[in-house]
Amino acid sequence: MRSTKQKLMNLMATPITGYGDSNIHFVEFGIKTAVDGSYVFDQTTFNRTYANEPEKFDALTQDKSYASDPEVFVYAAPGSEIPQGKYTFSASDNKLNAGTSSEKTMIRTGSGPFSFSTPDYSGFMFQTNPAPTVDFNIYVGRSAQTRLFDFFSDSLASTGNHATFVASYKDQSSSLDNKLTKIDQREELLQAMYTKRFSEMEKAVNASTTSADYITQLVDGWNKS
Secondary structure, eight states, X not given: OXXXXXXXXXXXXXXXXSXXXXXXOGGGGTEEEOTTXXXXXXXXXXXXXHHHOGGGXXXXXXXXXXXXXXXXXXXXXXXXXXXXXXXXXXXXXXXXXXXXXXXXXXEEEOSSSEEEEOTTSTTEEEEESSOOOSOEEEEEEOOHHHHHHHHHHHHHSTTSHXXXXXXXXXXXXXHHHHHHHHHHHHHHHHHHHHHHHHHHHHHHHHHOSSHHHHHHHHHHHHHHO
């Protein structure tokens, strides 16, 4: 659970990208971290952002995919593999860039409108008509709502931390139950064995008339057990 809490803290500290040229942070919506690690709501900060930059509130609940050129239609399916963020499309070589760390060659199909896609980003494509002649930017934004939903879904999935801990404890409990069952069975066997031995010892004591007879019969009883 400590690992899950740390991941949530990392998520809340990671900026929301893909909603324009600037990043958006949770703190701009008045969501802040208290000294004890809990989250608090700052109404003043919320009101200030709403009054000065209301467009940022799209990042709370609305996934977006669009281009700086209004003639370009961009589609990013829910769960598409393209990461959120800002991309630049180079019309001269059909390259899609995200900074300097990622570059994909887009495959053009059609004769108007023209569709561009790449197998590296399944579920993502954009269309233009006519074919692009100048560069433009593409924005793919995953809302705070989507990010939190994905986080909690992963955490509660069978491969998530919570379910893993529960499964681990169940396995340990099952293993302990098996061991206790074996101990109970062993106890029953020992009880039966010693009951037999002491029964024969008691018979030997009652039947013996001398110490020698008692010892002899006692040893014989143990040996036969």
